[in-house]
Amino acid sequence: MSPATPSTPLTILLADDDPDDRLLVHDALAAARVVHTLRTVGDGQELIDYLQHRGRYSDPTTAPRPGLILLDLSMPKKDGLASLAEIKANPALKQIPIIVMTTSSQDEDIARSYDAGASSFVTKPLRFQALVDVMKTINSYWFETVVLP
Amino acid sequence: MRTLRQPLLVLDADLRVVTGNPAFYSAFQLDATESAGKTVDTLGAGEWGVMHIADLLKNVIRDDRELTAVEVRPVFGDMHLRRFLLNARALQGLDGAPPMLLLAFEDVTEQRRLALALDATVVELERRNRELQNFASIASHDLQEPLRKIQAFSDRLVTVCGDTLPADARDFVERITRAASRMSTLINDLLNLTKIMTRGKPFQPTSLTDVATAVLNDLEDAVTRSGASVTLDGLPVVNADPTQMRQLLQNLIGNALKFRDTTHPLVVAVSGSPLADGWRLTVEDNGIGFASEYAERIFDPFERLHARSEYEGTGIGLALCRRIMERHGGTIFASSDGAGGARFDVTFPNSSRMP
Numbered sequence: 001m002s003p004a005t006p007s008t009p010l011t012i013l014l015a016d017d018d019p020d021d022r023l024l025v026h027d028a029l030a031a032a033r034v035v036h037t038l039r040t041v042g043d044g045q046e047l048i049d050y051l052q053h054r055g056r057y058s059d060p061t062t063a064p065r066p067g068l069i070l071l072d073l074s075m076p077k078k079d080g081l082a083s084l085a086e087i088k089a090n091p092a093l094k095q096i097p098i099i100v101m102t103t104s105s106q107d108e109d110i111a112r113s114y115d116a117g118a119s120s121f122v123t124k125p126l127r128f129q130a131l132v133d134v135m136k137t138i139n140s141y142w143f144e145t146v147v148l149p
Numbered sequence: 150m151r152t153l154r155q156p157l158l159v160l161d162a163d164l165r166v167v168t169g170n171p172a173f174y175s176a177f178q179l180d181a182t183e184s185a186g187k188t189v190d191t192l193g194a195g196e197w198g199v200m201h202i203a204d205l206l207k208n209v210i211r212d213d214r215e216l217t218a219v220e221v222r223p224v225f226g227d228m229h230l231r232r233f234l235l236n237a238r239a240l241q242g243l244d245g246a247p248p249m250l251l252l253a254f255e256d257v258t259e260q261r262r263l264a265l266a267l268d269a270t271v272v273e274l275e276r277r278n279r280e281l282q283n284f285a286s287i288a289s290h291d292l293q294e295p296l297r298k299i300q301a302f303s304d305r306l307v308t309v310c311g312d313t314l315p316a317d318a319r320d321f322v323e324r325i326t327r328a329a330s331r332m333s334t335l336i337n338d339l340l341n342l343t344k345i346m347t348r349g350k351p352f353q354p355t356s357l358t359d360v361a362t363a364v365l366n367d368l369e370d371a372v373t374r375s376g377a378s379v380t381l382d383g384l385p386v387v388n389a390d391p392t393q394m395r396q397l398l399q400n401l402i403g404n405a406l407k408f409r410d411t412t413h414p415l416v417v418a419v420s421g422s423p424l425a426d427g428w429r430l431t432v433e434d435n436g437i438g439f440a441s442e443y444a445e446r447i448f449d450p451f452e453r454l455h456a457r458s459e460y461e462g463t464g465i466g467l468a469l470c471r472r473i474m475e476r477h478g479g480t481i482f483a484s485s486d487g488a489g490g491a492r493f494d495v496t497f498p499n500s501s502r503m504p
Binding site: 124128 | 290293294296297298300301302304305308329330333
């Protein structure tokens with residue numbers, strides 16, 4: 001498959017329990033002029049339900065398979081690491097690249113995320129412009145440089 | 150025997166009481182006359198609190214072996230529960246007379262009680278310390294979250310509404326942003342302070358000359374800008390966490406460069422000298438110094454002697470140095486006579502001496 005082009009917008013799925021962070025990522029993607037569609041879920045269980053088209057996500061047209069997942073680690077109920085492990089253990093889902101985005105910059109969290117199969121780990125920046133730059137970089141790398149599965 | 154403060158008891162080969170000293174009768178609350186001739190088993194109708202004391206003692210006579218430090222917990226009469234260590238040996242009789250047994254008791258009740266109390270205190274202290282360290286790192290982590298929001302939405306306010314915001318509104322947002330940024334730095338500093346204990350690496354032989362040289366390399370720009378002359382002399386090799394030694398020297402030398410007196414050239418002398426029981430590392434400068442009444446306060450976290458606009462920094466550096474030296478079993482002290490500059494003396498204990 002060739003890299004995504006603006007005529008085939010992909011879905012970026014954000015899993016984050018914090019409504020402020022969901023808003024900031026949405027705004028940062030807009031400010032970075034990323035054409036792809038952002039969908040969000042609020043915790044690890046919703047994330048799995050979305051990916052497996054269960055519950056409120058049983059209609060695949062409202063829950064298109066994401067080309068990329070942005071995953072927060074500290075979510076209630078099923079947290080980020082548990083969700084990450086579950087997705088990577090699922091043959092139908094494990095190919096989807098997952099970027100862990102979280103407040104922590106602790107070494108153990110970084111190591112554990114990569115151990116569990118995360119494609120990369122990003123510490124949520126303090127300033128909004130820095131978040132915009134992160135979104136630009138993610139867009140440029142994952143959607144314009146690499147070839148997605 | 151009578152004068153000795155340790156309870157002593159002499160038994161014959163049939164384990165009957167021959168004699169005891171006053172310390173014995175008093176400790177075991179027995180009457181000398183009544184006890185005479187009684188076997189050890191029937192003494193005072195009491196309990197020795199040790200298995201088969203008669204058999205143990207018989208073996209001493211039979212095998213001519215000594216009992217050493219056998220613990221007994223006798224309960225006689227009104228005695229409170231006490232613990233003794235018992236030594237016993239056979240005394241060979243003169244001219245073929247039958248052997249006798251000498252029993253010596255040491256009251257270790259108090260020692261045992263104190264040892265247990267000490268263990269309990271240590272366990273409790275370790276638990277509390279772990280809690281504190283955990284609390285500090287959790288708190289800082291959770292505090293960063295809302296801080297990030299304050300920063301990010303202040304940015305959004307300016308970006309989205311900047312044109313319509315009056316000048317003082319923009320000014321207020323600037324101040325909010327700066328304060329949030331400062332808070333973030335303070336939280337990170339606190340976290341670094343706790344990490345000194347929780348993330349400390351094992352000690353290894355560390356050349357302080359090498360560390361200081363690396364630090365000066367890092368601080369090259371600051372050294373050049375200040376035109377400082379920095380000398381290293383006789384720095385020891387100590388048993389230490391190399392990363393923390395780096396932090397220590399970075400803070401001390403960095404401070405010397407920062408708090409210089411711009412009216413004359415800065416001279417910083419970093420030297421080492423052996424002590425009777427360890428090493429001393431000294432960092433001395435001819436900068437602005439400080440009033441000697443602040444010599445202890447400057448080691449408090451976030452303690453600053455100057456306005457933020459005059460000298461940058463959160464005031465955590467010396468607190469880090471002190472915590473590092475605590476971990477290494479050493480000390481750090483500061484002295485200054487005001488305008489003559491400042492001097493920092495760091496001591497490393499003997500255990501860090503390298504052969």
